[in-house]
Amino acid sequence: MTANDVLQTLLYLAVILALTKPLGVYMAHVYEGERTLLDPVLGPLERFLYRAAGVRADEGMTWKTYTLAMLAFNALSVVVVYVMQRVQGWLPLNPQQFGAVSADSAFNTATSFATNTNWQGYGGEMTMSYLTQMLALTVQNFVSAAAGIATLIAFIRGLRAKHSKTIGNFWVDLVRTTLYILLPMSLVLALLLVSQGVVQNFSAYKTVSLLQPTTASTPVKDAEGNPVLDEQGQPKTETSTVTEQTLPMGPAAAQVAIKQLGTNGGGFFNVNSAHPFENPTPWTNFLEMISILLISSALCYTFGKMVGDTRQGWAVLAAMMIILVIGVGVAVWAEQQGNPRIDALGVDSRASALQAGGNMEGKDVRFGIVNSAIWATATTGASNGSVNAMHDSFTPLGGLVPLFMIQLGEVIYGGVGSGLYGMLIFAIVAVFVAGLMVGRTPEYLGKKIEAYEMKMASLVILIPPLIVLVCTAIACVTEAGLASRANTGPHGFSEILYAFSSMGNNNGSAFAGLNANTPFYNLLGGVAMLFARYWLAIPTLAIAGSLAQKKLVPAGPGTLPTHTPLFVTLLIGVVLIVGALTFLPALALGPVVEHLLLQT
Amino acid sequence: MGRFFQEAVSMMDILSLGLTVVFFALSVGLIALCDRL
Numbered sequence: 001m002t003a004n005d006v007l008q009t010l011l012y013l014a015v016i017l018a019l020t021k022p023l024g025v026y027m028a029h030v031y032e033g034e035r036t037l038l039d040p041v042l043g044p045l046e047r048f049l050y051r052a053a054g055v056r057a058d059e060g061m062t063w064k065t066y067t068l069a070m071l072a073f074n075a076l077s078v079v080v081v082y083v084m085q086r087v088q089g090w091l092p093l094n095p096q097q098f099g100a101v102s103a104d105s106a107f108n109t110a111t112s113f114a115t116n117t118n119w120q121g122y123g124g125e126m127t128m129s130y131l132t133q134m135l136a137l138t139v140q141n142f143v144s145a146a147a148g149i150a151t152l153i154a155f156i157r158g159l160r161a162k163h164s165k166t167i168g169n170f171w172v173d174l175v176r177t178t179l180y181i182l183l184p185m186s187l188v189l190a191l192l193l194v195s196q197g198v199v200q201n202f203s204a205y206k207t208v209s210l211l212q213p214t215t216a217s218t219p220v221k222d223a224e225g226n227p228v229l230d231e232q233g234q235p236k237t238e239t240s241t242v243t244e245q246t247l248p249m250g251p252a253a254a255q256v257a258i259k260q261l262g263t264n265g266g267g268f269f270n271v272n273s274a275h276p277f278e279n280p281t282p283w284t285n286f287l288e289m290i291s292i293l294l295i296s297s298a299l300c301y302t303f304g305k306m307v308g309d310t311r312q313g314w315a316v317l318a319a320m321m322i323i324l325v326i327g328v329g330v331a332v333w334a335e336q337q338g339n340p341r342i343d344a345l346g347v348d349s350r351a352s353a354l355q356a357g358g359n360m361e362g363k364d365v366r367f368g369i370v371n372s373a374i375w376a377t378a379t380t381g382a383s384n385g386s387v388n389a390m391h392d393s394f395t396p397l398g399g400l401v402p403l404f405m406i407q408l409g410e411v412i413y414g415g416v417g418s419g420l421y422g423m424l425i426f427a428i429v430a431v432f433v434a435g436l437m438v439g440r441t442p443e444y445l446g447k448k449i450e451a452y453e454m455k456m457a458s459l460v461i462l463i464p465p466l467i468v469l470v471c472t473a474i475a476c477v478t479e480a481g482l483a484s485r486a487n488t489g490p491h492g493f494s495e496i497l498y499a500f501s502s503m504g505n506n507n508g509s510a511f512a513g514l515n516a517n518t519p520f521y522n523l524l525g526g527v528a529m530l531f532a533r534y535w536l537a538i539p540t541l542a543i544a545g546s547l548a549q550k551k552l553v554p555a556g557p558g559t560l561p562t563h564t565p566l567f568v569t570l571l572i573g574v575v576l577i578v579g580a581l582t583f584l585p586a587l588a589l590g591p592v593v594e595h596l597l598l599q600t
Numbered sequence: 601m602g603r604f605f606q607e608a609v610s611m612m613d614i615l616s617l618g619l620t621v622v623f624f625a626l627s628v629g630l631i632a633l634c635d636r637l
Contacts, residue, residue, distance in 0.1 A: 067631055075624045082616065103612030107619070455637055519612070523619070530623045535630060542634040 002351055005332050005370040012286075012374055013321065016293050020317070023294065024301025030180045031153050031173070031306065042179045049175055060166025063545025066154055067538055069170040070147055074114050074534065077140060082110035084136040085128070094129035095204035101127060108522035108529075113140035115533035116148055116415055118259065118266030118385050118508035119525060121517035125248035125269050130202055133268060138255045142186075145262030146177035148417030151537050152299065153306075155421045158544030159445050160307045162552050167544050181295070182262060190257035192287060197280040200253040205246050213243045252278055260291035263415045265385030265508045273375075273388040274364055285367055285388060289375055292384045296413040299420050307445055311563035316423055319571045323412045324381050327401050331373035334398035335359050340598060362393025362512075373398065380405040381412030383419055385508025392486075392495065392512035396595035399494065400587060402509065406501045407587075408579040409464055415506060418533075421540050423575075425460045427562065428453060428543070430574045434560045443559055446552040453546060456539035463535050465582040467504035467528045472497050472586065480520035486513035490597065494590035501583075503528045 029036050050057050061069065085101035088094060101109065105122055112119045113136070124133065150173035157167045194200050220228040220236040227235045252268035256278050259266050266272075273279040273288055297317060304313025336358040338349035351357030356368040363372045372389035379386055380402035391402050405412055411422040428444055432454055435442030442449040475481025475496045485492040491513075498511035503525040510516065516525065561567060 064631055064635060068628070071624060071627055071631075075620065078620050079617070082620075086613070103610050103616055107612075107616035111620075452637065456634065523615070526616075527619060527623065530620075534623075534627050538627060538630050539634055542631075 001329065001332050001336065002370075005336070008370050009325075009328055009332070009374060012289060013325070015290055016297050019290075019294060020297045020301050023298035024305060024313070027181060027295075027298060027302040028305040030176050031302070036180060038180055038184060046175055046179055050171070053171065055169070055171045057169060057172050059169060060164075061169055062165055063154070063158070063167055063541045063548070066167055066170045067541045070151065070537065070541075071534060073143075073170075073174070074147065077114040077143065078110045078530075081113055081136040081140060082106050084132050085109060088129045088132045091129065091131050093131035093134075093202060095202070096129070098127060098129050101132075104519040104522035105517055108526040109137075111526040111529045112503075112508065113137050113264070113266060114144055115506055115529045116144035116262070116264055116383070116418070117503060117506040117529045117533070118264045119503050119510070119516075119529065120266055120270075120508070121522055121525075123270035124267060125205075125250070130250050133255060134251055137266060138258060141255065141258040141262050141264040141266070142178050142182050143174065145182060145258070145264060145416045146174050148263075148415050149177045149181075149295075149299070150174050150417065151540060152303075152417035152421045155424065155540055155544045156303055156306045158546070158548040159424075159447060161548035163550075164548045165545075167541070167548050182258065185261050185295075186254070186257040189261060189287065189291060190253045193253045193256055193284055196284045197277075198253040198256060198284065199249055199277045200251050201249055202251065203249040205248050207244055207246050209244055210242065213241050215239060215241045248277070256288070257291075259386060260288045260384065261295060261416075263292065263296065263382050263384040263419075265379065265383075267386060271390075272386050274390070279388055282366060282371075285371055285375075288386070288388075289371070289378060292375075292378045292382050292386070293413045295416045296382055296419050299417065303420060303424075309445075309563065312445065315563045315568050316420070316427065316571070319568045319575070320381075320412050320414075320419075320423065322568070322572055323408070323575065324377060327377040327381060327405055327412070328374050331377050331394075331398050331401040332370055334395045334401070335363075335369045335373050337395065339395060359393075359395050359398065362390030364388060373401075376402045377405060378413070379509055380507055381408075381410075381414070383410040383415035383505070383507050385502065387509055390512045391498070391509065396491075396494075396591040396598060399498075399511070400591035400595075403494070403498050403501060403511075403591065404579065404583070404587065406498075406505050406507045406509075407465075407468070407583040408575055409461070410505045410507060411575060418506070418536070422460070422536070423571075425457050425540065425543070426575050426578075427571055428457050429461065429578075430567070430571045431560055431562065432457075433574060434570060438558070440558050443553055443555075444562060446555065447547045447550050448553060453543050456543045456546075459539040460536050461578060464505050464532055467531055468497075468500050468583075469586065471500040471504060471524055471528050474524065475500065475520075478520070480518065484515040484518055484521060486515070490590050490594040494594065497586055497590050499525070500528060504532050506532050 085106040089099040108121050153173050154167040217237040217239050220238050230236045255268045269275040300313040300317035304310035338358045349357050358369050375388045413419050431442040431444045495511050495514040499514050
């Protein structure tokens with residue numbers, strides 16, 4: 001790593017750490033129902049929404065009622081997003097006159113955005129009308145993030161409650177998260193992005209003349225799409241000169257802001273934040289990178305504050321940050337090493353004042369290796385899934401990092417809310433393992449961890465790998481699954497494994513290279529995303545309900561402190577061992593073999 | 601009206617919405633199962 005790499009990484013982490021406490025305190029105020037600066041503006045709107053929907057804000061819900069409300073809301077979300085895509089051709093704000101999205105793609109996109117995954121089998125600027133982008137997709141970016149945070153807050157209430165049957169009110173948590181946290185932050189970020197050149201309009205696409213016309217050779221094909229050969233048996237090509245290009249427009253800034261803050265990740269344009277209209281300057285790149293981790297980081301502090309011991313939040317955050325820093329370090333190192341096959345051709349790939357060096361394929365020269373590697377690691381640790389570089393073009397070990405970060409279960413910062421409740425489940429497993437070592441009933445934050453909690457925690461930990469590995473196996477033995485690969489061999493396997501790791505952990509980033517917009521991937525992936533989101537949230541809320549009914553046990557001499565470096569180490573160990581044991585064989589068949597082949 | 605729906609609604613629509621309904625029904629079942637464990 002160069003000094004520039006280290007400095008940029010440290011600056012990035014320092015800014016996030018500096019913002020963690022103030023935002024964490026503010027969010028704690030929001031969830032404790034305390035007065036905030038935004039109350040005079042948003043209070044009347046909040047009360048109006050409750051009255052209009054018939055919600056009694058002071059009425060608590062049991063874990064079952066809370067979960068049913070969350071499921072009902074999300075089921076409705078899936079249907080609304082699906083229908084909007086299917087009828088967009090008849091609706092306004094469609095200057096490009098896009099027709100209906102195909103049914104299988106609409107199903108995949110509806111489940112993807114409702115589950116906060118934002119996996120995209122489609123290209124936004126070629127498929128979606130502005131109305132669909134705003135009313136279907138951007139709205140889901142807000143409410144799916146809010147549903148994740150609501151689930152976390154209910155879990156925290158379960159941890160701190162004493163003999164309570166209720167864990168809060170889902171509708172109140174949903175509304176307060178959206179109104180007081182996501183909307184104001186998105187508004188500020190969207191305005192900053194617009195000031196830097198991110199587009200926000202309803203114009204039709206513009207056709208402009210190229211400053212420098214481009215000449216390209218393309219293969220000649222017959223009526224059936226097969227290449228035509230010349231007399232020597234070589235493929236015939238024809239030369240054409242391109243003098244114009246089409247610039248896509250649209251209300252992008254509003255969607256980009258929330259897709260970063262809400263760890264959604266779904267781009268307005270096909271290449272996401274590698275597109276100059278989504279991410280035009282180094283300044284927007286830095287802001288968007290900060291936004292990926294900001295709320296998830298601050299929620300750790302909110303957790304500590306709500307359970308009455310901020311050291312607990314810092315301990316969990318420390319575990320997340322250590323794993324993230326290791327991931328960034330490996331990714332930057334691997335990408336800076338470059339490709340030995342290209343070096344062997346005599347190409348100078350060393351970093352210097354004139355070039356970034358290393359492996360720059362698939363990366364934007366404006367961002368270079370370090371900003372691409374930080375983004376790739378953060379976006380996959382955090383269940384965000386947006387990209388500013390193409391992960392498929394990373395070196396095998398550089399590509400292994402984002403893949404493994406996803407496979408750890410999206411708990412390294414993770415999705416807003418879902419990342420922290422996932423990490424707290426690992427914390428429960430960690431205290432259980434420690435309890436087994438010393439022969440004592442484990443406790444976490446004064447609550448005894450017993451058989452029921454461990455059964456539910458096992459479900460949360462086992463369901464994602466089951467989805468990922470089973471779906472990958474199905475794709476690897478079926479013609480429909482294999483036909484979508486752009487590469488054969490270990491890289492082709494990595495493309496499939498990445499796709500299902502991403503969908504099966506609600507990340508949403510794509511390795512690229514895989515044509516996932518087929519009925520096979522759309523349907524199987526859509527179902528995988530539903531299971532990955534809700535079948536983890538259900539046992540998590542069940543644990544919350546169980547813990548809420550328990551009494552608080554005062555800490556004794558045999559209690560394992562959960563705010564110490566020892567516990568942080570134990571927590572990191574549990575996360576890494578579970579991830580490594582589950583996915584190491586699959587990783588060995590993909591990126592590890594590819595790395596070894598590259599060295600020979 | 602019947603013909604309109606025949607033309608506008610494909611088998612894939614029915615399959616997609618059917619999968620959604622089945623999934624959420626199973627999820628309600630999982631809540632019940634978690635409650636009994």
